[in-house]
């Protein structure tokens with residue numbers, strides 16, 4: 001059966017989720033530019049957009065998670081959380097853990113390695129999230 005079309009909640013959830021995926025892709029591309037990996041010169045704008053758009057990612061992930069969680073708690077959505085739900089929650093928590101030190105710590109060298117690692121892990125989780133989310137549509 002195709003996903004539950006009786007509620008707009010699922011469509012809203014998917015819109016937030018898919019937007020979060022593309023925002024994350026954009027953040028990673030800008031991050032790679034900032035780390036001088038793509039042969040494009042970083043500048044103030046690439047740093048600023050990369051920095052502030054990450055707050056939008058957190059907002060979209062939180063919105064995506066809570067639309068489904070409320071739907072689930074009220075007993076109108078899925079019966080239980082599946083891998084998709086837990087991976088989404090992990091992506092949200094890792095993104096918060098990524099952004100807070102980045103905004104607070106000025107000595108970039110100290111967090112550079114962890115930042116790259118977390119950055120690519122979050123993106124990997126978002127790819128899995130998109131694929132598992134799209135496959136849930138046909139459950």
Ligand code: HEM
Pocket residue numbers: 027028030031032034035037047050051052054057095096098099102103108111112113115116118119120122123
């Ligand atoms: C969830 C949010 C974020 C993600 C997924 C993310 C991801 C990334 C990735 C993948 C890179 C490339 C690393 C490499 O290839 O070496 C990078 C670089 C970078 N990011 Fe982020 N980032 C996020 C938030 C932030 C924030 C809030 C700041 C604020 C200062 C920031 C500052 C930087 C800087 C300065 C670089 C250049 C390399 C370095 O000095 O670490 N990022 N980011």
Ligand code: HEM
Pocket residue numbers: 003004010013014016017018020021061062064065068069072077078080081082083084085086087088089091092129130131132133134136137
């Ligand atoms: C990337 C695009 C995404 C798509 C296409 C998508 C799609 C879906 C679909 C179709 C469902 C089943 C809804 C139902 O019939 O009740 C679902 C459930 C769910 N989604 Fe997403 N989703 C996406 C991203 C996310 C994100 C980013 C999060 C969390 C931050 C998330 C968390 C959940 C949760 C908690 C559920 C309920 C239970 C479960 O399946 O584990 N999703 N999603």
